Amino acid sequence: MKAFCSRKVYSFRVNSKNVCRAGERAEYGNVKKVVNIGDVKIGGEYPAAVQTMSNLPTTDVKAVVRQAHSCRDEGCRIFRVAVYDAASAEALGAIKKSVKMPIVADIHFDYRLGVAAAKNGADKLRINPGNMPKEGLRILARTAKEYGIPVRVGVNGGSLEKKYATTARGVSGEEISANSGEEISANSGMCLEAGVKNSGNQDMRGISRAEALVNSALDGAGLLEGEGLSDIVVSLKSSAAAETVAAYRLAGRLCGYPLHIGVTEAGSPDYGIIKSAAAAGALLLDGIGDTIRVSLTADPVSETRAAVKILRAVGLDRNYAEVIACPKCGRCVHDTEGFVRTVENFTADVKTPLKIAVMGCAVNGPGEAAESDIGIAFGGSGAAIFKYGRVYKTVPTEEAEREFLREIEALKMR
Numbered sequence: 001m002k003a004f005c006s007r008k009v010y011s012f013r014v015n016s017k018n019v020c021r022a023g024e025r026a027e028y029g030n031v032k033k034v035v036n037i038g039d040v041k042i043g044g045e046y047p048a049a050v051q052t053m054s055n056l057p058t059t060d061v062k063a064v065v066r067q068a069h070s071c072r073d074e075g076c077r078i079f080r081v082a083v084y085d086a087a088s089a090e091a092l093g094a095i096k097k098s099v100k101m102p103i104v105a106d107i108h109f110d111y112r113l114g115v116a117a118a119k120n121g122a123d124k125l126r127i128n129p130g131n132m133p134k135e136g137l138r139i140l141a142r143t144a145k146e147y148g149i150p151v152r153v154g155v156n157g158g159s160l161e162k163k164y165a166t167t168a169r170g171v172s173g174e175e176i177s178a179n180s181g182e183e184i185s186a187n188s189g190m191c192l193e194a195g196v197k198n199s200g201n202q203d204m205r206g207i208s209r210a211e212a213l214v215n216s217a218l219d220g221a222g223l224l225e226g227e228g229l230s231d232i233v234v235s236l237k238s239s240a241a242a243e244t245v246a247a248y249r250l251a252g253r254l255c256g257y258p259l260h261i262g263v264t265e266a267g268s269p270d271y272g273i274i275k276s277a278a279a280a281g282a283l284l285l286d287g288i289g290d291t292i293r294v295s296l297t298a299d300p301v302s303e304t305r306a307a308v309k310i311l312r313a314v315g316l317d318r319n320y321a322e323v324i325a326c327p328k329c330g331r332c333v334h335d336t337e338g339f340v341r342t343v344e345n346f347t348a349d350v351k352t353p354l355k356i357a358v359m360g361c362a363v364n365g366p367g368e369a370a371e372s373d374i375g376i377a378f379g380g381s382g383a384a385i386f387k388y389g390r391v392y393k394t395v396p397t398e399e400a401e402r403e404f405l406r407e408i409e410a411l412k413m414r
């Protein structure tokens with residue numbers, strides 16, 4: 001069996017300049033294994049898939065199914081539920097029957113729940129090596145292989161395996177072996193200076209928590225591989241954006257399994273979406289990330305919407321209407337703020353690439369509008385409507401909004 005992780009990741013050390021060095025170059029680089037989660041493929045060249053997790057008791061089957069449908073309507077492609085007892089494992093089977101989306105069982109502590117979830121039709125198991133005995137992980141690996149489903153090794157900064165948590169605090173340092181090799185940029189957050197605490201994502205001594213996350217995840221993946229399982233997905237979540245990015249960048253070089261990305265416990269939507277976008281956006285622009293979850297203290301529909309918007313913002317999903325709008329200044333001669341919302345609502349159903357510009361004056365207006373499929377630039381006495389780079393028509397101000405929506409409707413129908 002082809003092993004998709006470079007175990008050489010363990011070879012970290014702090015050199016004489018207190019700079020971490022990794023022992024080997026990535027063996028895998030851009031080679032990424034394809035993993036099937038039900039009928040959704042991730043990894044390889046497949047686009048990043050949006051996923052979320054129910055925040056309802058799994059045993060409330062009707063409500064969970066309703067929620068899954070709402071998430072699916074918003075662009076979710078993989079749905080996770082918590083399996084915390086025998087009843088929730090059984091409920092997963094009932095949910096599966098009514099949801100046309102892969103269902104992932106979130107398993108902690110007790111491997112028997114994972115076995116029950118697999119028997120009840122789970123399309124993937126998510127385990128955390130930090131809270132399950134190794135023998136339980138081995139049993140789950142064999143179970144997943146028997147049922148032909150993948151396992152996500154989901155390492156979380158808040159529940160790191162004890163030995164890595166200890167190492168990340170710089171207490172032991174035994175995990176850091178002496179080796180020479182490629183230097184890792186200090187800017188990545190993966191390196192640290194002994195005795196210096198830096199921006200919360202590094203510890204006082206020893207390896208950084210980002211490295212500890214990677215080591216723990218690859219350890220877990222290696223354990224599953226040892227049982228013959230190769231359908232593995234890896235996640236390395238921290239509640240800090242910089243630490244999350246550092247961990248995934250390292251894993252992206254050293255691990256050939258698909259990466260499930262996201263910031264864990266990102267917070268309320270106001271702040272959590274921004275933190276998630278900062279981390280996931282950086283990773284996706286680097287080409288890292290095969291599936292994404294935005295973890296908010298909010299309902300999973302909001303999580304799904306946020307994840308979809310992140311993919312759109314970095315250009316990985318173009319099948320929608322993107323509305324470019326001027327930020328407004330003293331020159332603005334129209335209520336573009338209100339009109340942009342109108343246009344966004346009017347085009348929310350668009351599922352093909354469409355670029356729309358709404359501009360408030362004649363300074364940048366014509367330029368931006370001209371680069372869009374359709375645009376409008378308001379002026380003193382009227383507005384110019386542009387199509388594919390040319391002025392299509394000019395209309396009096398009082399007719400401009402209605403006319404612009406009519407022209408957009410015509411494009412939607414084409």
Ligand code: SF4
Binds near residue numbers: 327329330332362365
């Ligand atoms: S497009 Fe015009 S109104 Fe809008 S921000 Fe630019 S200069 Fe100001």
